[in-house]
Amino acid sequence: MTMKSRLFMVLASALLIGLFFVPMWSITLEAPQYPKGYELGILISINEVRGANEFDLQNVNGLNHYIGMKPIDEKAIPELEYMPLIVGVLIAVGLLTSLIGKRQLVIVWLVLLLIAGTLGMYDFYRWEYDYGHNLDPRAAIKIPGMSYQPPLFGSEKLLNITAYSYPALGSYLILLSVALAGWAWWASRKAATKLPLATAGT
């Protein structure tokens, strides 16, 4: 790998540090009672679930009790404990890749990232399904056949509430990270063919 590729790999890994600070996904709830500009928002990161505004999570939980949805409680979500570890490992492997400078390791890293991302999305879906379907049978509002699972991606109207579910800054960081790693892999291949002597580790 060229120095440039190694540097890109460092950048690709370092971008993932951002995941500790910014949300990956955002769910916005809009309703007649929560109009544009005053919607309720939930922001999901690898290490926390919080409201977009100070009391949004509390207010979402307050509203959800009418349909018997469990309150969203960070303590009940173990993923928030081990997701940071997984991301930490990915960062470490990424940095190691650039240190060792083996091109194939970049592919390994990308595959690991892809697996982690897919599992993450699947896990997100599973939680959404759980919150939306596992309802308290004594709930005040019960509509036969109705579940309240927010969409994985896009928007959906659930009773008076329109839920919007879209990736947030963290997800874009991952995309950028993938692009950088991909570029590192691609660039070092070109370097390998054009300047075999100047490259290291191929």
Add this chain to the structure above:
Amino acid sequence: MKSMLTLLLISSIATSALFFTGCSGGTDTKAIGSVADAAMKVYVAPGAKDEFYDFASGGFSGQMAVIGLPSGRLIRVIPVFSMDPEKAYGFSEETKPMLMTSHGFIPWDDSHHPEFSMSDGVPDGRFLFINANNTPRVARIDLTDFRTKEILEIPNSSGNHSSPFTTENSEYIVAGTRFSLPIPNEDVSIQAYSEKFKGTLSFVKMDKATGRLSLAFQLMMPGFDYDLAHAGKGPSHDWIFFSCYNTEKANTMLEINASQNDKDFIVAVNWKKCEELAAQGKGQIVNVSYAHNIYNDETHTASSVMEKDVRILTSADTKGNVYYMPTPKSPHGCDVAPNGELIVGGGKLATVIPVLSFSKMLKAIQDGKIDKEIDGIPVLNYKACLAGEVEKPGLGPLHTEFDDKGFAYTSMFVSSEIVKWSLKDFKVVDRVPTYYSIGHLGIPGGDTKKPWGKYVLAYNKITKDRFLPTGPELFQSAQLYDITGEKMKLLLDFPTIGEPHYAQACPADLIVKNSKKIYQLAQNKHPYATKKEADARVVRKGNEVHVYMTSIRSHFAPDNIEGIKVGDKVYWHITNLEQDWDVPHGFAVLGANNSELLIMPGETCTLLWEPKTPGIYPFYCTDFCSALHQEMQGYVRVSPSGSSTALTWNSRK
């Protein structure tokens, strides 16, 4: 009907109709011009917001109306000096102390003049002050949550009318007595008026950081009626001006006896110098007792203390810093132009509008142009202080405000019109009728250094046939005029609460940006707050029972209570656990001898309830908070006094 009224007013005043123009129209088309045009200018489309806040006093309602302009929509009534069962103001244990005075609890007053807190001569959007006329007080309203946060009683005063006008940076809020009194007040013959009765002008200091008020000093003045005031600005920053009438010192039949002198006065006070004199310990401390009521934002609770002592400066103490300027005749308004140089007197019975000059006043003082002295206060020569007179303005000039283009607008009570005149040559340039008998008028920022001269509002005393009739008792009304062009144009009539004596308007942004949405539960330091349902409980202390209750959509905790006994004093301390905008909860219990509670998110309120007969008493949420609001209810069991029913309550199941 209207021309009859006009005739009546004209003849009753026995003045020639020469001055009279306008105010006989049947429809408004003349005043309005194009109806569609006017409609366009006041129509605020659904969801859109008004451009200005207008705060109009409630007069004999004792409250403050908040109106959006240009729509004229009433958006809030702020309780200040009168109890308000809707908001539990004066009913809840937390707010009862706000209405304490040296005369005990007073449920009502007559609120006249709103005044913004000022920074550098323009409204700063922090506070609004208003006076209580009957039992003299000054109130401070917090514009972040539109609540009354402080009420200070004014001793040695009665009919606190020339109040609460503030200096350029709200260093002081003034309070001049309308009724002169023996000071200290004592049992004397009313016939002793001219020798024993005195007027006072009070200077209330505002703490810049907190807004807290304190009575700094009072000026002892001759026994006239002190009516209105306005502080200087710019060059006249150090001075404040008060109008006064009844310089005849009449104590009976004032309508005749106080209307004899063809000139009364505008008092000019150098407050800056008086402040220094007070700081030097001049004057004397007089023992008085007056209530000072402060609402604490952290405990959501008001407390009332009796303050003692006030420093009084006499004319001997203030020599060279207080002057009388003659002003025709029985002046009401005392209004300082944006440049701080011109002072306009509104002589109710005058045939001209006198415009006094601050710089000429200073020169007259310097040159010793003094006609006489009254109780040691020099009376300056009228002509020496005069900038000019507005000739033939109309009848009954009351109050003047200013736009940003060099024009003044004066309300004419008797001829029921607004007269626009130029500050350059004092010539009348336009006049429009008002329906009917305008008292005060208002331009957004019209008494400040920087008026927003878009509208003038007429606050009318008589409504008559302008709206659908409601029997003998009609509301009073306001009218909105466009003043952006050369000619004033009537745009809108709208009803008001009580009697709007005066109003203050400012651009909405000034207030919107600081507007609170909730009270933070975490910062609630109410001694009886219950911050989570698990802490809800009932505690007996002798015959006092304290219910620590929570409310959140859509239930109370606890909602079943047993073991209350006849003879108990039950304090319902209810904390609204919501932290969401516009989700109040209410509380009402059968047989309560006071009001409901209306509890804002994060707030704790207390209702005292003394059940008189055994039985089951339901309670419920009075504010439609949620889909299951109607389910938000509970029961309390009351047993005979001395019964053995145990005190129990439920928790959420």
